[in-house]
Amino acid sequence: MTALPSHSHAGAVPLRAVDVTMRFGGAVAVDGVSLAVRAGEIMGLIGPNGAGKSTLFDILAGDRRPSQGRVLLNGEPVETSPAHTRLARGLGRSFQIPRPFAGMTLVENVMLGAQRQAGERVWPNLFAHRRVARAEAALLARAMDLLDFVTLAPLARQPARVLSGGQRKLLELARLLMAEPSVVLLDEPAAGVHPALLELIMQRIRSLNSGGMTFLIVEHNMELVTQLCKHVFVMAGGALLCEGTAADVVGDPRVIEAYLGGGAP
16 A cells, blocks of 8 residues: 555644634534644544533634634644645545445545546646646545555455445545545544444544554444543533543543433543
């Protein structure tokens, strides 16, 4: 497989939320949340249902614009920038329910993730056919490499509709990697995934992180969080309740109370 891109920015904070608030009419879904996603780490975002995690995640990714506050990507404000602009600048995201193009093959789905494709522009198609063909061949090769990385290469020419839920998450990861992000937001990668496939997903996240890729993971599966995440943010009632190591937050009485009103999470 072709080497995946290395992203090394030790000590940097590529993604930051500063006093982010989101209101829906009179309801406050996110209430003045500030957090810093450190480069080269796998960080978690947890909390009970209704805590505001998904709304904050959408704000970080560019799928919602906050009522107030700032989102900084590599130090630059992006809170008014849409998701595709943030992706072009190195911030990618997955979704809790993957959204492949069911009628397209796996390799076609992955190739769609590439940014700035020569074949999308009129001039190269009219006057630089060979250059476009070489670029398309390179994209195909990279897409096949990424499908191999997520163990889906044998199904490359099959339509995405044949995949299981866990396989769709692997396909989505491959398509996301095609855009070469440096920071990845993962939305519940464990949801609805068979344990064997979940272990594979975790292995691939570790592999990508070892190359310097940064992750922020929203997840309910505490086993995944404790195994993968070095630092965890906890939300409750729209606000940031606490943060720390996975072991620290799981044992924090405030977190226990937020989840089960006194039971262990």
